[in-house]
Amino acid sequence: MSGPLFVNGNREFIFQPPQGDLRQLDDYGGKNERLLKSGQLGMCNDPYCTTCPTVYKVKGRQKQSRTSDDEKVSYLGQHFSFVTNMRHGDAKGWAKRMCSFLHPYIPGVMNPHAKVIQHWNKFFVISCLFALFLDPLFFFSISVQQDNKCIVVDWPLAATIAVLRSMTDFIYFLHVLLQFRLAYVAPESRVGGSGDLVDEPKRIARNYLFGYFIIDFFVVLPLPQIIVLLISPGSTGDSSANYANNLLRAAILVQCIPRLHRFLPLLAGSSPTFIFESAWSNFIIYLPTIVWASHFFGSCWYLFGVQRVKQCFRDACHSSNIKHCTEFIDCGHRNDYWKFTSDQAWESLWESWKNSTNATACFGDGDFDFGIYKTAVNLTTHKSVVTRYVYSLFWGFQQMSTLAGNQVPSYFEWEVLFIMAVIGTGLFLFALLIGNMQNAVQGIGRRKSEMSLRRRDVEQWMSNRRLPEELRRQVRASERFNWATTRGVNEEMLMENLPEDLQREIRRHLFKFVKKVRIFQLLDEPIIDVICERLKTKTYIKDSKILCRGGLVDKMVFIIRGKLESIEEDGNVVPLSEGDVCGEELLTWCLEHSSVIKDGTRIRIPGHGLLSNRVVRCLTHVEAFVLQAADLKEVTSLFARFLRSPRVQGAIRYESPYPRGLAARRIKVAWRYRKKRISRGDSSSPPHN
Incomplete structure (x- = not known):
């Protein structure tokens, strides 16, 4: 086949x-x-x-x-x-x-929350930051040759910066293409909830075209490259070179603003694809902003200094008798002097211009007022690009930190406007810095201010109630220790916002000492969880009495921190410290004064409350968790059948100190009664002969 x-x-x-x-x-x-x-x-x-x-x-x-x-x-x-x-x-x-x-x-519609998109956004933001720092470096490709009295362009440096800028533009172009495949949240769906993702390609493209596409298209245009590589080489005349420099400065400025508008939301967190969520986000946002502002204004100061030197050359040319001297002000590319040396007449005029005293005075103490650019005049003549950039960056940092307070501009209008822009930007960044510092200080001192307000309210209340000084001293000590213990945090409100299972795990971790109670050791985890839910934080100051002899036992106290002493009826003193429990007899009393009916539920037998036969006093400040009698009664009613088991009842009778003490007291009373009866019998019986 x-x-x-x-x-x-x-x-x-x-x-x-x-x-x-x-x-x-x-x-x-x-x-x-x-x-x-x-x-x-x-x-x-x-x-x-x-x-x-x-x-x-x-x-x-x-x-x-x-x-x-x-x-x-x-x-x-x-x-x-x-x-x-x-x-x-x-x-x-x-x-x-x-x-x-x-x-x-070909990738399909992508989720803005996908890990790949998150990584891409980080890379995109870094490239935008690099482009923002790269654009003002075009200004440093222009310098002044003091010997030839002309402005030159460093072509290799300009070409290198143009290539790097083209790479960042290509990354931005890929980001533009990505927007046509990136799902978005419909604005109308945010009204009733968190929003719905739109993944239809036509709707995504329509939303982007009528949204940020125009801005992104303008940003991705290679305007600085076109000006530097195409327009500037042909602009060798005085007016045309000045026009090219102004065009370059305007192109860089108008492209920086929309670029900042597009990538700052990604950096600050207002975008659904927020990339920086750590505690260092403010530092990451504001530090590059301050550095970039200093970098930008320092670069502009350098470029304006070059233009003021050019203006000085122009004035020197007009005041001299050298013909066509304006043609010598701009030399074009570095070492590109063939047009001046090709003709003998031009060469003679060029030599006259280089030796002109008026042009030489631009680098000394001449009549031309450079204003704030006086330092930049000699800086523009340095051959090292690093030196020119570092000093310009220093000047920018200095003006941002001092709000241009040490600068006195000349009467040149653009110079005054430039200083006004520096001052306004410095004030804005200073306000941002002060605002963030204020938020940080408020976050640290908010608890202290709340404590001060609380203390003021307590003092006013004690004054209105005319409490004696001793009670006031105790109230102040209690408030101070309570604040030091909780740090002003409402734990109950904090726990309410957490999921129930997480609340249980936290309570089990915090209330491990609950199982130190002998009866609670026999209980299952659900019963322990119910008990832990009802525990409340309580603080006691030194010399406070938790239980008084003859008073009601209305709570169980689990000691977290501090030292106490329990003074028994017979005078014995039992020390209590961290991990111990007092009021344990309340649990036994609740179980004894209840009954279980046939359906398994527990009913309360009416009767008097439990009276304490001891005194529990705080030797130091004490932090504890308290289980109130009403909550304990509720627990015994919820788990009646389990608490009536022989194992728990045996623990109540033989392991709990309360029934043992009660039995000891009853035995003691019976023994005394028996001895009394025996003594009475001996005294009433007749003597034997």
Whole structure:
């Protein structure tokens, strides 16, 4: 058997699997199906995202794993079909097959929360920062030759900066293309909730075209490269060179503003693809801003200094008798003097210009008022680019920090406006710095201010109630220790905002000492969790009495920090410290004064409260957790059947100190009564003869 494997005269590969089976997807009928088809690029990798449902993550992984093998088979089938059709001369539909062959390599609609997009945004922001710092470096390609009394352009430096700027423009161009494939949150969907992602390509393109496309298109234009590489080389005359320099400065300035407008939201966090979320975000944002402002104004100061030197040359030319001297002010590229030396008449005029005293006075103490650019005059003559840039950067930092307070401009209008711009920018950055420092100080001192307000309210309350000085002293000590313990943090409110399971884990960690109570050691975790939910923080100052002899025992106290002493009825003193419990007899009393009915619930038997037979006094300031009697009664009613088990009852009778003390007192009373009866019997019996 020979010949091509075609049937019915159609040149199709018969072993190619059916396309319907290859493209069969999961029967998920929800929204954003295009994001699910994009695999990893359509998945949401933000764990704190409130826009993307969980199904985007789960379904995306399922679809990727399910279709990976099918895509491999489809790729091999299409590749073999493409080669076979080319061998047999089937040119019809070749472009269509070629597009289908390249289709798997074209990314689909991407999720703005995908990890790849987050990494790209970081790279994009870094490239924008690099471009912002790179643009003013074009100014340093212009310098002054003091010997030849002319302005020259450093062509190798300008070409290097232009190449680097072209690379950043290419990265920005890729970012523009990315916006046509990046899903966005519909603004109208934010009204009722967190928003819905739009993944339709047409709607994405329409939203971007009517949004930031014009700004991005203007930013990505290579205006500085065009001016430096195309316009400046042909502008060798005085007026044309000045026009080219002004055009370069304007192009850099007008492109910096929209570039800042586009990438600052990514840096500051107002974008859904926020990239910096750490505590150092303010430092990361404001430090480059201050450095860039100093860099920009220092570079502009250098360029304006070059232009003021050119203006001085122009005035010197007008005051001299040298013909065509304006042609010598701009030399073009470095060492490009062939137009002056090719003719003897021009060479004679050029020598006269180089030896002109009026032009030489521009570098000394002449009549020309340079104003704030007097220092820049000699700086422009340095051959080292590093020296010119570093000193200009220093000048920018100095003016940002002093708000140009040490500068006195001349009467030149643009010089005055430049100083006004420096002062305004410095004030703005200084206000930002003060605002952030104020927020930091307020964050640190907010607790102290709250403590001061609380102390003032307490003092006013004690004054209105006319409390004696001793009580006032104790109230002040209690408030001071309570604030030192909690640091002004309301733990109950803080815990309420956490998930229930996390609350349980935190309580189990904080209340490990609960199981030090002998009866609580026999309880299960659910009962311990219920008990921990009802524990409240409490502080006691020195010499406070937690329990008094003859008073009601209305709480169990779990000691966290501090020292106490328990004075028994017979005078024995028992020390208590961290991890100990007082009021343990309340649990036994609650269990004894209740009964279980047939359905397993517990009812309370009416009776008097438990009276304390001891005194518990604080030797130091004490921090503790308190379980009130009402909460303990509620726990015993909720878990009545378990607490009535023989194991718990045995612990109550034999392990708890309260029943043992009660039994000891009863035995003691019975023994005294028996001795009394025996003594009475002995005294009433007649004597034996």
